[in-house]
Amino acid sequence: MSREGKVSLKDVAKAVGVSPALVSMVLNGKAKQYRIGDEIAKKVRKIAKEMNYAPNLLAKNLRSGKTQLIGLIVTDISNPFYANIARIVEDRANELNYTVLISSTDENFENTERLIEVMQNKGVEGLIVVPCDGSRELIKGLYESNFPVVLLDRYFPGIDVSSSCLDNFRATTLATTHLIEQGHRKISLIAYDTEMYHILDRIAGYEDTMKKAGFEVYIDVQKVNILNSKPGILDALQNMVHEKHIDAVIFLTNMLAINGLYSLNEMGVKIPNDLAVIGFNRNVAFDLHYSKITFIKQPIEKIAEQAINTLVSRIKNRNHLLKSFLEPELIVQESSLRAS
Amino acid sequence: MSREGKVSLKDVAKAVGVSPALVSMVLNGKAKQYRIGDEIAKKVRKIAKEMNYAPNLLAKNLRSGKTQLIGLIVTDISNPFYANIARIVEDRANELNYTVLISSTDENFENTERLIEVMQNKGVEGLIVVPCDGSRELIKGLYESNFPVVLLDRYFPGIDVSSSCLDNFRATTLATTHLIEQGHRKISLIAYDTEMYHILDRIAGYEDTMKKAGFEVYIDVQKVNILNSKPGILDALQNMVHEKHIDAVIFLTNMLAINGLYSLNEMGVKIPNDLAVIGFNRNVAFDLHYSKITFIKQPIEKIAEQAINTLVSRIKNRNHLLKSFLEPELIVQESSLRAS
């Protein structure tokens, strides 16, 4: 028995009275292949179990060059959306015999850069990344160095990196169409200032639908900063409600919706009578709101599973590429229904 | 250059024209200690950087017997409370040069058992565990085998395992006292059925405070199941409100509070006029509720940091033991204030 009380292959070999090589072969199920005798194989298995042998994964991985490790880089694991994703990735990865390393970037480019390097040093075989603003070239670099990456939740058009995202254009198309059907005309959007395409697509879906419906009414897309959003959102909503006299609003992210609802409460705006509201992503607060909030639901399970599956395929086959845009669903509740 | 395009120590050594041993010594900052010449050391560092050398952590760890890996086993990483914990543990662990493996047990004993084994096989040097019902002996076994463990959020009295928890008794003492001060007399508690001490302590804090205040009124502690809690909670609340005519309720967990508020909405109970309410742990829904919910706030950062710090101390010093019960805070909002 070597250090730490851990039983090694050698210990088992000594106990059985054979070479370590034989033990390795047997325990890896290659007894037939290496023509090991049946009785001795049985004996090895028995004694290994008795001694409570567990292979040292470090040694195993060092030898094989595989770490069975993948990295999940999100913006913030304490954000329920990403926590949900993490849980599913974790479960699926375990089934596939991979271990997941998780880290948060706080939407910061330097952090992203550093974390990718750290993870690569730790030997991850691939990465699932929620890229932040300005990380296009970084991701492109990974792709060009042939390192397996799958983007999650967000993507970059024009570079051949796999991605597992929502069909964001469709999401706001659904929401806008629903509001129009409910008889709303002056519909506004609260977005935030970014160059990321998941948000741009959401904006486009809204604009496109409004234009096609023939509503000349130009609805200003207020840009608010994602970090100190509360005052910004209050301003935006006051402008929308009191100056522009809008009758519906779509919030482009969950955080915007939460802060927006908070502001609307402060303003004394009654939902849905004064204003119809649609949020993004499920949130317990939506169901507990005095007017249950209609929201755009992402297929979280599918997005997460798609990401991990695609990554593993990519690790095993360097040519595998899959960009998927999954179908959103509009969960209609009270907040978006026309007062009768 | 060996496989995978990765630069190894040997590659650097060859490039510089020295032995791998020397390169290792220099790059580990042991040049002085091993009497390496200044010029050659400088040259090694320069070339290593140029070649973009990064040590293979697998080999390093195999050699040292250290993995710099710790495990975090929670009941569900998609639960915001644990997601928050995970984030802090992650950050602190990185500072201490550890990597964190996260898994979820779903409050299931077999899962816990399996995950602990899996993590040990992966070579974690220690574990932070949120133990579930029935895992006392399992944890005791770990402790007896001298494996570093720190319990988080929950603990077992009578076994000398480090733990980082809330002072749960004090938590409900605070809440109950506050309600009494507000003039409430018929105060009830919604708990769930478990033998875990964090919940028993919460119940005890409430009972103790009520008795000391001299309120003979016996308030039934409804036990509801944690899994399919919605119907159970509705029943419990209907009984409390309509039969027992209570005027205040304390929910012992966040989930109970959320489902409870949901039920109270359905019942048409007005907060705080018909019923005062106190929840557990912050939740966005509390601030968005028509009556902002008073809640017991856990010092999440402290709990998480205490846990990881204690674990690392324990890894480095087999005798280190610390059981801490951290101070809760009552965030008083509208839901618990006496209607005037």
Add this chain to the structure above:
DNA sequence: TCAAATTGCTTAATCGTTTTAGCATATGTG
């Protein structure tokens, strides 16, 4: 009956590090 094939195992190299022991050469001491 004797070479060839098969069976059942061991030896040794390897993965990328770290570290102890040791070997020259140079320097210091009396």
Add this chain to the structure above:
DNA sequence: CACATATGCTAAAACGATTAAGCAATTTGA
């Protein structure tokens, strides 16, 4: 000048596993 010490490096073993190559002993085939 001889011997001890200091200096600057290398060789080799080790961590724990995998696997190609090889070696006896036995069985098969013509």
